[in-house]
Amino acid sequence: MLHPHIELQRFGAVELLRIRREDALGALGDGMIEAITDYAIGVAGRSEIRALVLTGTGRSFVAGADIKIYHGAGLGDFNAYQRRSRRMFDAIAGLPQATIAAVNGYALGGGFELALSCDLILISDKAKLGLPEIKLGLLPGGGGTQRLPRLVGAMRAKELIFSGRMISAAEAVAYGAALEACAPDDLLGRALTLANELAEKAPLALAEAKRVIDDGLEAALPSALTFEQRVLGALYATDDAKEGIAAFVEKRLPNFSAR
Ligand code: CO8
Numbered sequence: 001m002l003h004p005h006i007e008l009q010r011f012g013a014v015e016l017l018r019i020r021r022e023d024a025l026g027a028l029g030d031g032m033i034e035a036i037t038d039y040a041i042g043v044a045g046r047s048e049i050r051a052l053v054l055t056g057t058g059r060s061f062v063a064g065a066d067i068k069i070y071h072g073a074g075l076g077d078f079n080a081y082q083r084r085s086r087r088m089f090d091a092i093a094g095l096p097q098a099t100i101a102a103v104n105g106y107a108l109g110g111g112f113e114l115a116l117s118c119d120l121i122l123i124s125d126k127a128k129l130g131l132p133e134i135k136l137g138l139l140p141g142g143g144g145t146q147r148l149p150r151l152v153g154a155m156r157a158k159e160l161i162f163s164g165r166m167i168s169a170a171e172a173v174a175y176g177a178a179l180e181a182c183a184p185d186d187l188l189g190r191a192l193t194l195a196n197e198l199a200e201k202a203p204l205a206l207a208e209a210k211r212v213i214d215d216g217l218e219a220a221l222p223s224a225l226t227f228e229q230r231v232l233g234a235l236y237a238t239d240d241a242k243e244g245i246a247a248f249v250e251k252r253l254p255n256f257s258a259r
Helices: 032-043 075-093 110-116 132-137 145-154 152-164 170-176 182-197 203-217 221-236 238-250
Strands: 006-011 012-021 051-055 060-061 098-101 106-108 122-124 128-130 180-182
Touching: 006 032, 006 182, 012 145, 012 182, 032 075, 060 098, 060 110, 075 110, 075 128, 075 182, 075 238, 098 110, 098 182, 110 128, 110 145, 122 170, 122 182, 132 152, 145 152, 180 182, 203 221, 203 238, 221 238
Parallel strands: 012 051, 051 098, 060 106, 098 122, 106 128, 122 180
Antiparallel strands: 006 012
């Protein structure tokens, strides 16, 4: 078992990671950050897992860091916590597989940042998202000040981070902070269906497309465009590209081998 509050389930080539800590609304405490980090580092090398879904339980996805644990901690401990949480967010964001956050309820602070570390965010109509750190006299330190503006633009991110207010699912979709909203009972099914669709795609091409998009966002356009073509050239030489193109010409489904 990964952790008493973290459950894993396999659905073919898709793995579901579920945070189960309903009494604390999924707050990340007591080894949970380390368990998620270790899991992400391990799953990166498992080619049989081609997509991941992260979700929570009951009325919460993750209500952030466990404030009670960190209450009263000294600066040294707080900085150590920061380094551990950075490793977790980086490990999730850097996965070669497609990642989907299925946000079933509260996604606050580090919980929202965990969702922001995923490629796609699907959200229940009942969910609430926010970065309330300002109310604690802090700022979001798990990528919130960086990943949120990249998704929704600097002005909306400032409004949300300065106010610390919670937004509804409809607002999240309208701002571009979530891909789509659906009825709570449909959320997991929708996320697993989408994950299965992505798991059927050429895995090397998907991993490289993810890398080119994410790294390209940090680069100047001319070098990002050069990077795109270089990676495409490398993909063209793979067995998967040969198989994908042959399958199209032969009017059959491709069978990708991740080579
Ligand atoms: N940490 C620890 N326990 C939590 C957390 C949390 N983040 N969120 C909820 N809980 C616990 C509550 O304490 C309560 O437990 P108990 O009954 O034992 O006191 C239980 O979950 C249920 O919560 P509520 O009774 O508060 O439920 P409500 O429906 O009234 O409210 C809310 C739901 C609005 C989600 C409310 O619980 C809330 O505001 N939670 C805090 C959310 C938050 O601020 N998250 C951001 C945390 S900050 C962060 O993630 C990064 C910074 C980390 C640094 C920490 C330094 C101190």
